[in-house]
Amino acid sequence: MNAGFGVDVAVLLGGALLVIGVVASGLASQYRVPSLLLFLGLGMIVGDDGFALIRFDDAALAQNIAAVALLVILFEGGLTTDPTSFRRVGVPAGLLATAGVAVTAGVVALASRYLLGLEMETALLMGAVVSSTDAAAVFAALRGESLPRRTRWLLQLESGMNDPVAVMLTVGMVEVWRADPSGLDWATFVAAQLVGGVVVGVAVGLAARFLVTRFHAGFATSFGVLTLAIAGVSYGLAALLGASGFLAVYLTGVVLATERRPVRGVLTFHEGLAATAQASLFLLLGLLVFPSALAGDLGTALVVTVALVFVARPLAVHAVxxxxxxxxxxxxxxxxxxxxxxxxxxxxxxxxxxxHPDGSLVFDVAFVVVVVSVALQAPTVAPLARRLGLAADDPTAVAAEIVPVDALDADVVEVTLPAEARVVGSTLREVPLPDNARISVVVRDHVTFVPDGHTVLTAHDRLLVVFPHGFDLTDLDLWTFGADDRPDLE
Structure with missing residues (x-):
């Protein structure tokens, strides 16, 4: 007798591959090897052209799985995006995500047409496919890197918002091959994708924010699942209405993140999901590609990669x-x-x-572009920033990480004191905290201690502050900087 299920072996193999990938990533991180590249290589090794442990060539299934993974990644990116960034760099980021993508696609198309002799329709399709930056790669590369705040914001917002334009250009060029869409068809399609994505994303985000602020205590134990379901509703509703689900789910995350207290409590949950989605996505793409088929298209792929990285992208960024x-x-x-x-x-x-008759060529070129970008660009972003003299900004505002303690109706906030804080150099007795707030622990130079009234605060101290729920976090800004000395983040 056999009590097993048909999926048993797949679950075992999938779990084993993820364990191997995560362990290898941990080891490789010591040598600055991108973990996403390892998962990509692992998929290629166990795939058809490797040890043939897994046979997978279903591009349609891979596309559907990838869409779900990108949904999770973009939602987490929205939750971790500082809402202030939209006010500071929203306009240039929006132009990079729209006009910048179009310029990039056009320049790559011209290079593909006149350097490689491709048909113009295929060249435009090639440019559309590789035109947008990738949220998964950018978020992974920026996590833990020391970059200037405005530069980080710009890259995060651009990568979170530019997928819809790439989708529109790609789908549009496929439709040009299938039929002959009119100018009105193009205008309607673009408006529905962009405007609909913004409207749905913001609307669902506002509704979700109302829900979590009014009823958070009732489902605190399942709040992570609830927020993930909200992401699914946002994406699905936008797609149903013919809008961009990717843009909608990202904006829903951004709007929901403005309700800091409940969202901070589930960030670890979503960060873990996003990391798993990234790993699974690159593993899946490694399984889908056939390295033996890349050889014939490698020259074309390298020309497109050089044109993209060293010509198209710089022109688009500088123009904007x-x-x-x-x-x-x-x-x-x-x-x-x-x-x-x-x-x-x-x-x-x-x-x-x-x-599409050139679908395999476009896929092979896109794969090589990704490998070169992740292998060459990702590890060199931080060194380039240092070479250009762009060190990370010293914090100029209270950096607070909130951990809700729902059972006690209290919050525990980790505050990092910037060097500009007026309280630096003073004792706690001289600068008492607002009513009902207390510093329970101070971490200084990796040493943790309980402060008293004679403790002198120093720059970069990490303070663990406890206060009742409902405490206004702006009072911490006032305590840190004073009413007239709070810095402008411009």
């Missing part, structure tokens, strides 16, 4: 940021840090599954 008088050093860094990741490969599955 020149309007905002961004210093040339930051422009160079933003240009180089525009990483390509899973999104171009996912975009490449669209012509592949549609039966």
């Amino acid at each position: 940021l020149a309007c905002f008088r961004v210093p040339w050093r930051q422009t160079v860094l933003v240009s180089w840090a525009g990483l390509r990741g899973a999104v171009p490969v996912v975009m490449a599955t669209i012509p592949l599954t549609a039966g």
Whole structure:
């Protein structure tokens, strides 16, 4: 007798591959090897052209799985995006995500047409597929890196918002091959994707924020699952209405993140999901590609990669940021840090599954572009920033990480004191905290101690502050800087 199920072996093999990948990533991180590249290579090794442990060639299934993974990644990116960034760099980021993508696609198309002799329709399709930066790659590369705040914001917002434009261009060029869409068809499609994505994303985000603020205590134990379900509703509703689900789910995360207390409590949950989605996505794409088929298209792929990284991307970034008088050093860094990741490969599955005659060529080129970007650009972003003299900004505002303690109706906040704080150099007796707030622990130079009234606060102290729920966090800003000395983040 056999009580097993058909999925048993797949679960075992999938779990084993993820364990191997995570362990290998931990070891490789010591040598600055991108973990996403390891998962990609692992998929290729166990796939058809490797040890053939897993046979997988279903591009349509890979496309669907990838869409779900990108949903999780973009939602986590929205939750971790500082809402202040929209006010500071929202306009240039929005232009990079729209006009910048179009310029990038156009320049790559011209290079593909005149350097490689491709048909113009195929060249435009090639440019569309590789035109957008990838949220998964950018978020992974920026996590833990010391970059200037505005540069980090710009890259995060651009990568979170530019997928819809790449999708529109790719789908549009496939439709040009299938039929002959009119100008009105293009205008309607673009408006529905962008405007609909914004409307749905913001609307669902506002509704979700109302829900979690009113009823958070009732489902505190399942709040992570609830927020994930909200992401699914946002994406699905937008897609149902013909809008961009990727843009909608990202904006829903951004709007929901403005309700800091409950969201901070589940960030670890979503960060873990996003990391798993990234690993699974690159593992899946490694299984999907056939390295033996890349050899014939390698020359074409390298020409497109060089045109993209060294010509198209810099031209697009400089054209957009020149309007905002961004210093040339930051422009160079933003240009180089525009990483390509899973999104171009996912975009490449669209012509592949549609039966486009050059679908395999486009897929192979996109795969090589991703490998070069993750292997070459990702590890060199931080060194380039240092070479350009763009060290990370010293914090100029209270950096607070909130951990809700729902059972006690209290919050525990980790505050990092910037060097500019007025309380630096004073004792706690001289600068008492607002009513009902207490510093329970201070961490200084990796030493943890309980403070008293004679403790002198120093720059970069990490304070663990406890206060009842409902305490206004702006009071911590006032305590730190004073009413007239709070710095401007411009």
